[in-house]
Amino acid sequence: MTALACGALLFEAVWTRAGNRANTWWTTLSNELATRPVDDVWILTGAAVAAALGLVLLILALTRGNRGKLPMKVPAGGPAGMRAVVDRRSAALILRDATMSVPGTSAARVRVGRHRIHVRAEVRFRDPADVKAELTKTVGDAASGQLRLAHPPKQTIHVRRSPT
Incomplete structure (x- = not known):
């Protein structure tokens, strides 16, 4: 709702600045804002609403979201509103354990x-192409x-081959 109102105001400001004739609501609003005193109740109310909205947006911008979490599948027959997530670091540890279970992987x-799982593995023995194929299958199955x-x-x- 707020975005729609801001979009309408921005559109009208650009439309007027481009040399087009202003709409009546824009002319009325700008006349009212220009003629009312600063200590008017409506001006103070609008300023308080704008300040409160700015504070809410600032708090939302500074709070931590769910970017560090990955959504999981809801089990069949589970509650409809149930959501499960796993931390990305925990998922990396589980996938690292699965990666280390592949024969030939030393590190x-x-x-x-x-959006992506990055795996870097070192191989001591075995062909790296075989290990890569097995790692692809193992990581996909674990994920x-x-x-x-x-x-x-x-x-x-x-x-890559292990240096030692």
Whole structure:
């Protein structure tokens, strides 16, 4: 509602500045704002509403959202309003454990973003292409099976030989 009102005001201001004729409501509003004294009740009420709205928007901008959490699938037969989430760091730890269970993997780093899972693994023995194929399957199964993510992120898997 507020966005719609702000959009209408912005449109009318640009429309008038572009050389077009102002609408009657715009002319009436600007005349009222220009002729009323600053200590008028309606001016003070409008200023208080604007300040309260600005404070609410500032609080919403500074509070932490759910960006660090990934939504999970609701179990079949569960309550309709139930929502489950998993922290991205916890998901990364679970996926790292799954990655380390692949034979040949000596070290792994896993980062879980909102849209992508980044896996960097080092291989001591075995062919890196075979390990990469197995890691792709393992990480995909863990993301959709063990974590039960509602929207499993895409995977980016990098495999390299261990330096030692």
